Amino acid sequence: MTQLAAPGEGITYEELQLATRNRGMPLEGLRYDVTPVGLHYLLVHFDIPAVDPDTWRLAIDGAVATPLHLTLDDVRSRPARTVPVTLECAGNGRARLSPRPISQPWLLEAVGTAEWTGTPLRGILDDAGLGDDVVDVVFTGADRGVQGDLEQAYQRALPPSEALRDEVMLVYEMNGRPLEPQHGFPLRLIVPGWYGMTHVKWLTRIEAMTTPFAGYQHEAYRYIQAEGEQGEPVTRMKVRALMVPPGVPDFFTRTRLVGPGIVPITGRAWCGTAPVARVEVGVDGEWREAVLGAATGPWAWRQWSFDWEASRGDHVVMCRATDANGNTQPVEQPWNLNGMGNNLVQEVRVQVR
Numbered sequence: 001m002t003q004l005a006a007p008g009e010g011i012t013y014e015e016l017q018l019a020t021r022n023r024g025m026p027l028e029g030l031r032y033d034v035t036p037v038g039l040h041y042l043l044v045h046f047d048i049p050a051v052d053p054d055t056w057r058l059a060i061d062g063a064v065a066t067p068l069h070l071t072l073d074d075v076r077s078r079p080a081r082t083v084p085v086t087l088e089c090a091g092n093g094r095a096r097l098s099p100r101p102i103s104q105p106w107l108l109e110a111v112g113t114a115e116w117t118g119t120p121l122r123g124i125l126d127d128a129g130l131g132d133d134v135v136d137v138v139f140t141g142a143d144r145g146v147q148g149d150l151e152q153a154y155q156r157a158l159p160p161s162e163a164l165r166d167e168v169m170l171v172y173e174m175n176g177r178p179l180e181p182q183h184g185f186p187l188r189l190i191v192p193g194w195y196g197m198t199h200v201k202w203l204t205r206i207e208a209m210t211t212p213f214a215g216y217q218h219e220a221y222r223y224i225q226a227e228g229e230q231g232e233p234v235t236r237m238k239v240r241a242l243m244v245p246p247g248v249p250d251f252f253t254r255t256r257l258v259g260p261g262i263v264p265i266t267g268r269a270w271c272g273t274a275p276v277a278r279v280e281v282g283v284d285g286e287w288r289e290a291v292l293g294a295a296t297g298p299w300a301w302r303q304w305s306f307d308w309e310a311s312r313g314d315h316v317v318m319c320r321a322t323d324a325n326g327n328t329q330p331v332e333q334p335w336n337l338n339g340m341g342n343n344l345v346q347e348v349r350v351q352v353r
């Protein structure tokens with residue numbers, strides 16, 4: 001049900017409407033280890049639901065030995081941990097595809113790293129007692145709307161093998177403060193390493209199912225070339241590096257202006273399947289090794305830097321990361337119908353003068 005823009009068709013009013021609701025992280029935000037909440041990217045499919053924390057309950061039911069109904073205090077009194085996690089929307093980069101899938105028109109900025117505080121999901125699932133025949137654990141948010149002609153609550157599922165991983169959490173704080181309404185208050189799921197759609201906000205229910213879940217938001221995230229194809233599900237974040245655009249911008253074109261000489265370039269790189277092993281910077285097509293810095297955490301981005309000896313003239317600066325399995329980023333734009341998992345290298349135009 002994905003619509004494609006006609007060749008050469010500009011951003012539509014509907015795309016602009018989504019873009020003004022769902023903001024990206026301005027790339028200068030890459031300078032912070034932990035993204036300030038107000039700079040973290042945001043994606044809300046429907047409306048931000050109003051949740052009263054006093055009457056809110058989390059139901060854990062379905063194929064479990066003991067169904068649970070937890071209050072927010074119940075969740076908060078469980079063992080807590082705080083972990084920095086990088087989130088990236090699976091649709092990041094979609095607006096550059098040709099033809100363009102009509103949806104939230106991200107360029108590069110749908111990423112952020114926050115310190116999430118909460119409790120391991122596994123403890124709660126163990127208390128409920130997942131049945132041996134459970135194949136999917138379904139997470140439901142309090143938000144509702146229509147997508148693909150279907151009225152729905154926002155729902156995503158994980159197989160028990162993923163839901164029971166040690167790092168998966170139910171979180172109630174972001175950067176040391178209660179979740180803000182737009183980021184899932186009062187409770188959201190965090191699945192480190194996975195693309196954004198998995199981290200269900202405004203959680204109300206966790207249901208253990210003995211048949212595979214086929215909800216809309218679950219099926220929509222697949223790598224397909226045409227409607228009706230089965231394809232592979234979108235799961236973990238592919239390797240990617242982004243840089244803070246150097247120098248100062250031209251207001252309208254965002255072309256960068258710098259003086260000649262050494263221009264320090266810094267950025268972050270992340271990957272949901274393996275550690276980041278390498279970052280390179282390409283200037284006018286010539287690639288050089290960047291220096292890797294520390295990762296903000298085992299599930300968060302890693303800093304990198306590069307000193308560019310800039311000579312007068314117009315240049316194109318790019319960056320590309322490679323993970324420990326040898327996967328790297330494409331320099332030519334790949335295409336898929338929903339514009340998912342796009343990790344094309346970033347390209348910044350710079351005028352040295």
Ligand SMILES: Nc1nc2c(c(=O)[nH]1)N[C@H]1C(S)=C(S)[C@@H](COP(=O)(O)O)O[C@H]1N2
Nearest residue numbers: 041042043044045089141154196197200201
């Ligand atoms: N309930 C609910 N959870 C949701 C969404 C949503 O629309 N509703 N959007 C998902 C998507 S597509 C992304 S990319 C992330 C964005 O999280 P953030 O807005 O906190 O950055 O939330 C995910 N969780």
Ligand SMILES: [Mo]
Nearest residue numbers: 089090196197
């Ligand atoms: Mo997303």
